[in-house]
Amino acid sequence: MMINKRLIGLVPESKKAIAMQVTVQWLAMICNIGLITASCYLLQELYYRNVTSDALFTLYLPVFIIAIFLRSIFMKLSVRSSFQASHIVKKRLRRMIMEKLIKLEGHYMNNSSTAQLVQLSTEGIEQLETYFGSYLPQFFFAMLAPVTLFVIIAPFSFKPALALLICVPLIPISIALVQTFAKKLLSKYWGQYTALGDSFLENLQGLTTLKIYQSDALRHEQMNEEAEKFRKITMKVLTMQLNSITIMDLVAYGGAALGILLALFEYRSGAISIFVCMAIILLSADFFLPMRTLGSYFHIAMNGMAASDKIFKLLDLEEPPIKTVQLDKGEKGIRIDHLTFDYDGKEILHDLSLNIKANTFMAIVGESGSGKSTLANCINGVLKTKEKMIYIQEKDITEIKASSLHQNIVTVSFDSYLFSGTVRDNLVLVNHDSDEKMIEVLKKVRLWDFLCEENGLDTVLQEGGNNLSGGQRQRLSLARALLHDGDIYIFDEATSNIDSESENEIMSLIGEMAHTKTILLITHRLANAVGADQIAVLKDGYLDALGTHEQCLKQSEQYAHLWQTQAALEGTI
Numbered sequence: 001m002m003i004n005k006r007l008i009g010l011v012p013e014s015k016k017a018i019a020m021q022v023t024v025q026w027l028a029m030i031c032n033i034g035l036i037t038a039s040c041y042l043l044q045e046l047y048y049r050n051v052t053s054d055a056l057f058t059l060y061l062p063v064f065i066i067a068i069f070l071r072s073i074f075m076k077l078s079v080r081s082s083f084q085a086s087h088i089v090k091k092r093l094r095r096m097i098m099e100k101l102i103k104l105e106g107h108y109m110n111n112s113s114t115a116q117l118v119q120l121s122t123e124g125i126e127q128l129e130t131y132f133g134s135y136l137p138q139f140f141f142a143m144l145a146p147v148t149l150f151v152i153i154a155p156f157s158f159k160p161a162l163a164l165l166i167c168v169p170l171i172p173i174s175i176a177l178v179q180t181f182a183k184k185l186l187s188k189y190w191g192q193y194t195a196l197g198d199s200f201l202e203n204l205q206g207l208t209t210l211k212i213y214q215s216d217a218l219r220h221e222q223m224n225e226e227a228e229k230f231r232k233i234t235m236k237v238l239t240m241q242l243n244s245i246t247i248m249d250l251v252a253y254g255g256a257a258l259g260i261l262l263a264l265f266e267y268r269s270g271a272i273s274i275f276v277c278m279a280i281i282l283l284s285a286d287f288f289l290p291m292r293t294l295g296s297y298f299h300i301a302m303n304g305m306a307a308s309d310k311i312f313k314l315l316d317l318e319e320p321p322i323k324t325v326q327l328d329k330g331e332k333g334i335r336i337d338h339l340t341f342d343y344d345g346k347e348i349l350h351d352l353s354l355n356i357k358a359n360t361f362m363a364i365v366g367e368s369g370s371g372k373s374t375l376a377n378c379i380n381g382v383l384k385t386k387e388k389m390i391y392i393q394e395k396d397i398t399e400i401k402a403s404s405l406h407q408n409i410v411t412v413s414f415d416s417y418l419f420s421g422t423v424r425d426n427l428v429l430v431n432h433d434s435d436e437k438m439i440e441v442l443k444k445v446r447l448w449d450f451l452c453e454e455n456g457l458d459t460v461l462q463e464g465g466n467n468l469s470g471g472q473r474q475r476l477s478l479a480r481a482l483l484h485d486g487d488i489y490i491f492d493e494a495t496s497n498i499d500s501e502s503e504n505e506i507m508s509l510i511g512e513m514a515h516t517k518t519i520l521l522i523t524h525r526l527a528n529a530v531g532a533d534q535i536a537v538l539k540d541g542y543l544d545a546l547g548t549h550e551q552c553l554k555q556s557e558q559y560a561h562l563w564q565t566q567a568a569l570e571g572t573i
């Protein structure tokens with residue numbers, strides 16, 4: 001019942017913190033019982049006029065003060081250990097999820113349902129925090145408290161004590177009964193909730209269309225109707241929840257009343273003293289209150305269970321086998337063999353075969369959406385492909401360690417990320433190169449003149465490089481990539497925001513690099529591709545043409561057409 005062994009097993013350290021919390025809560029209760037019985041005893045002695053003022057100050061008063069003092073200390077400790085338990089759980093679960101994600105090696109990135117799972121399970125941690133910090137300790141305390149009270153009261157007055165103890169389980173039983181009724185209602189509620197959310201989002205996204213066709217008024221009415229339905233069922237759920245609290249209270253206070261009644265009978269028959277009778281009256285509610293608090297934590301338990309399901313699902317995902325293959329030093333060719341790739345079952349790349357020889361320059365062109373970036377991300381390992389489709393140095397990419405791929409393949413895309421910090425900070429991300437080397441590269445990408453007017457290598461960048469222009473950001477990303485000494489370079493529209501004059505210079509730089517590096521250049525500007533050793537033309541994820549510029553002009557109508565329009569625009573024809 002709402003206690004999951006595997007969940008607790010996940011965080012064995014939490015057991016100690018929970019035990020600690022239950023213990024201090026229990027000690028606080030003992031102090032409370034001491035306080036109440038002492039008060040009752042004092043009242044009885046006052047009633048019989050047995051108390052001397054001496055006893056009042058040397059006995060009763062110190063007892064009260066100590067009990068109150070200890071109780072407040074235990075309460076404080078309880079709050080602290082609750083915090084500790086939740087802290088331990090949070091830290092541990094975060095670590096586990098992190099480690100799992102590392103082991104999954106980004107396999108979840110092509111798959112949206114897994115990506116969603118990752119998100120949900122991280123959110124779930126917050127919910128488990130209260131599960132461990134509040135619900136679990138309360139669960140044990142709610143068992144322990146009535147038994148303790150029974151053990152204390154029973155020797156004085158057995159019958160009322162037994163009656164009170166027996167009534168306590170009625171609370172969870174009544175909750176369970178309410179739950180069976182509530183289940184149907186709740187699932188209906190969630191159904192309507194998601195339906196409302198979906199149609200709201202849809203209408204919002206299509207609002208312009210609705211306005212154009214002037215059918216927004218009708219939709220408005222439909223939405224109002226749906227919202228009204230949802231309001232009604234929400235009210236039902238709230239009523240149900242209120243009722244369940246009422247039922248719990250009925251059981252709790254009814255049970256207490258029963259115990260009190262029995263105690264009064266015992267007192268009348270002379271079986272117990274007035275002190276015992278008063279103490280039972282005052283303590284009877286304490287039998288039930290912990291269980292009632294537990295009942296009000298019920299939603300925490302439900303959420304905790306749901307959250308742990310998600311986390312277990314993530315933790316149970318199959319991990320790819322540990323990879324050991326590393327790329328060798330030296331030149332690297334890429335062979336793509338009948339590559340197909342899909343996002344969530346939607347095939348984007350179809351049966352692509354390409355051979356990019358080491359230290360050659362291949363350009364990839366094609367309309368936007370034809371799959372160029374997808375291809376690039378298959379080659380650099382960001383996207384996970386099936387085995388035996390991509391080989392680097394004739395090694396299957398699916399067997400190569402991710403770190404080895406990252407070390408050897410440098411990707412610069414049009415929106416490569418820059419970090420806040422100085423220009424130097426961003427450049428030493430890769431290597432600890434000398435200032436001279438950094439400046440040399442910054443000159444090559446034509447950024448140095450600009451930086452000189454600022455603060456040189458110490459020019460401060462805002463987060464994401466927002467204080468630079470798009471072109472300047474791209475130049476800096478390029479400089480960073482050039483400093484990184486990889487053997488394969490992938491440029492994905494890396495110069496899309498740079499003026500064509502500087503772009504030409506960067507292109508000749510890239511052309512030079514091709515003597516010692518394998519280069520893959522994705523570009524929408526065909527003029528950049530002309531100098532490549534080979535050009536691959538992609539069309540809707542198919543290879544439309546492959547060869548030199550001249551060959552592609554003949555093989556691909558699309559390429560020839562694009563070439564003519566672009567050349568006309570740039571005035572080269």
Ligand SMILES: Nc1ncnc2c1ncn2[C@@H]1O[C@H](COP(=O)(O)OP(=O)(O)O)[C@@H](O)[C@H]1O
Nearest residue numbers: 343344348366367368369370371372373374375
């Ligand atoms: N993460 C993704 N999830 C689902 N579909 C995607 C994703 N990224 C790209 N696509 C789809 O794949 C196709 C190819 O995209 P992309 O490789 O970015 O093309 P290109 O770089 O040639 O413009 C497009 O139809 C695009 O909508």
Ligand SMILES: [Mg+2]
Nearest residue numbers: 372373374492
């Ligand atoms: Mg792209």
